[in-house]
Amino acid sequence: MSLLAHELRLLLRHRLTVAALALLAVLTIAALAAGMAETSRQHAAIAAIPAAQAEDIAAVADYVDQSKDAGSAAYYSFHPTWDAPAPLAFAALGMRDVSPYMLRVRALGLEAQIYDGDTFNPELALPGRFDFAFVLVFLAPLFVIALFHDLVSSEREAGRQRTLDALPNGGKALWRRRTALRFALVWATLALPFTAAALIEGVALPTLLIVLDLIAAYLFFWVGIAALVGRLQWSSVANAATLAATWLVLVLVVPTLANVAINRAIPVDQGAEIALAQREAVNGAWEIPREQTMRRFYASHPQWADSPPLGTEFHYKWYLAFHQNGDASVAGRVQAYRAGLEARDAAGRALGWLLPSVGVQALLTRLAQTDLTAQLAYQDRVRAFHAQLRDFYYAYLFRDRPFGKADFARAPRFKDTPDG
């Protein structure tokens, strides 16, 4: 029997150890299952879009086909966009529960549409999701504490430390071996179910390896803290209390304090101001000469400038033009708003360099593409798609081409790939 096998037997004879590892395994598997169920719900919701969309657009097409008016087509057609969960999303759901992953847009002013949210129950979102990231960031350290707080002190308190130290392979090598064994067990309890889930979900191998390393690194941090506290030669009880307090501070207190500090240090103009300003710009168009609106529009879109002049009747090209002018009028605010969000996010992630709990969460949500960066990337794809929509409808409107039933099928379709 090898030494490690001996140590394993010794460890597994402890009820506390076995119970702790079993509980961690159950929690890990439950969290993975919950995450996978959530991403599959999201996949299903996305998969259900085409059917709903086909029905919806068919009705619009029936109506528009009577007038063949491209403007009505643009006004009444909602075009779906979606942000399918990345393969790793099941492990860290990140912002996907509070930010929309499906959004329908029209070729009207985008700034009045792009901040819309989806239906979610705020009371359920409030405490945060039960996903693998939560088990790793919040719970795993508690299990490390349970398994490591008395690594040396229990031997001392049982009176065995001297005997062990006096053995040729006792002493430091023994503690290293025991540390490594416990570490490996906790790591495997998290990593094996995770690997299985990752393979099922088709996570790319490099990503999988990074996460496995991340798990190891985070656990290593907590093992290191436990070892540092252990060096103080306090009693097992004092070690446990000190470590639990450290956990509270590092995982709960400092992030909440930092959140307050960041939100104070980096004020973000409320997004509502964009919406207010955009509405004023859009509705103001009814009060100014239409030619003024068109001049402004043609200045930025010279390709349509040769379009026939407006008559006295309502024309959708004017309507869509002032919508686009409205978007352009708040472009600066939009940039500033986005920069503010990114600055806050960057500050939060910067804290991750100091605070492993935040760092792990940040890295996991980055890899899982469920963080703010991924949200903004989705918005960018929506913006790009929206630009295509505008070009598509403008080609009919500004050339006064009729928009028939067949033309609905020619509308750009959102592609769920980053390069759109």
Place this chain on the structure above:
Amino acid sequence: MTEAPPIHIDALTLAYGTHRVLDGLTLSVPAGSITALLGGNGAGKSTTLAALLGFAKAQSGTIAVCGVDPGRQPDLARKRIAYLPENVALYEHLTAVENADYLLALSGERQSKAAITDALAAAGLQDRAWDQRLGGFSKGMRQKVAIAVALLRQVPVLLLDEPTSGLDPRATADFNALVSAVRDRGTAVLMVTHDLLSAADVADSIAFLEGGRVAEAVPASGPDRFDIRALHARFQVGADRLAA
């Protein structure tokens, strides 16, 4: 040519900070003999054991376990030593055999279960206790397990720290017989004790430690054999002087 004794200490000086605990200690324990180390609290008995085990480093002098300086090569020295602390604490949720197996593994030894049970028998542990968890074992029984491990390791040096404290007279006699048997296999035994009677009973020589050096060494047999009353008086005096 005579081989150096397994335990050889010459003019050893060891201090914790400015406090000299060992001050020119000279002591040899030949193979196949038992030396009892007596002395009052703070005389340096435990430090002597710590120095032999490589836990404490000497400032000057020589210390060797079978020719190995434990201060420089503690692991090499520990390979030659079996050590029983005052309270032999083992793993309560392992059986006697499993404990022996584990401690042997930690010493880098592999032994069959048959060899282990033989050794447990030789150490005087009844066979029905072999596969019992150690939870309910007495100190004497735990010592037997530890001695069995020492027997299996076939170490040339056995260090005992207050082995008979807390044992009843019957268990003390048992233990002394066991230690004598270990000695007869050629092991050098150094035994730190307060128990004068026991020392007189089992030791080949008795050394008195005082102020970090051997104040007096007497053989336990032959013409210079000690007089137990005189020893007792000597011991009292030593203790009183220290207390004063």
Place this chain on the structure above:
Amino acid sequence: MSVVRLIARDELRLMARNRVAVIAFVLLVLLTLAAVLSSWAHQRGIAELRSRHAAAAEQAFDAQPNRHPHRVVHYGTFIFRPLSPLAAFDPGVDAFTGNSMFLEGHRQNTANFGDVRQSSLLIRFGQLTPAFVLQIVAPLLLIFLGYGALARERERGTLRLLMLQGVGRGELVRGKGAALGVVALLAGLPAMIGFALIAGQPGAQIVPMLTIAGGYLAYLALWVVVILLVSAFARRSRDALLALVAIWAVTVILLPRVVPDIANAAVPLRNRLQTDVAIARDLRRMGDSHNPDDPHYAAFKQSVLDRYGVTRVEDLPLNYKGVLAMEGERLTSSLFDRYAGESFAAQARQNALVDAAGILSPAIALRSLSMAAAGTDFAGHRRFLDQAEAYRYDLVQRLNRMQATDVSYADDTATDAGADQRKRVAADNWQRMPDFRFERPDGAVLARAALPGLAILVAWLMIATGLLALATRRLGVR
């Protein structure tokens, strides 16, 4: 001095000599102060911002030039949800619900721009509020100070010594409980003082405030009892500490996350896309206002013509386009109400599942009590949404009625160069439109909503106290 007081005093002295305990206590107090100050500043900032935005939006609405009423229907209005004064203590879902809403005709928009989408990822670690400190941090401090209260005495053999001195088991447990209770009160006091200062403004709602104070008192008392209970049962003080930290982690951290996930899976919500498509489908089934042959609208038109005894819409004393807009709005709004009602009902079922889990975790019970009394729970948000929808409907219908009465059908259908000006209604009309005023629920309503949580907490407290009484009888028997 009574034995109980002696024991309590001794225990407190021991805690005071424990440097780590004192540091932890001071940190808790500092954390509470930071939470109170930052929540207060945050709440004031938000309240100010929202009222400023609301004023700007109202002013913009009132300052509209002469306009066609239907333009105004689409110009719509922005409303902002005011924050209840108690939200500084427990902001509840405020950061997760949008706080501004754009109200317009034919559409029911979502509340947008919640803080959760405007903050760094740290917001998901929790928000530093007095409620957070008392719900999550304070119990852990009590555990650290109290796990050894009885286990330590047993472990060191002083338990039997005390009993030999004639100290009764009940006296011992009551004494230890009194000491820990004093710590709990001291730990809760700064938050409560801050709470009283923040919320105790003129017009404060005393009943919900008292409910909140009572709830937190019961919660901390429950922890004191549970700590003594575990300490009485544990063989060693280390076992007591590990068991208590485990209980804390499960009830305060784990269950509040797991239960909502279960509720989410058990009661699915219809997403917005599917809702919008379904509403559009239902609208088509009801009738197509664009289609002159549509049976519903044909019948409606006939009924209007009959009411005024005319045969052509041009002869109506009202602008038929306005009448039609009112009918359309009535139909769409009834659908909005139905679908929103379904969604609210589903969310209420989800929340009921979570609330039921308060039987497993007092922290969940306390959280729902606290949010309900502060008016920052889902029900509070729904109150806002309901009032917003009622206001939207009223505003849109006023504008449609204005179109029916103040714009002539002939002008409304004309397309000549001057028609645009003739269709418009005078600007002073906009100022006469009512502004949105959020009607706060009265204190009794809030307190009543908090009662289930309070009942669960009190039941927990009674059961735990009963168990402690049983454990006390067996203390030191082994």
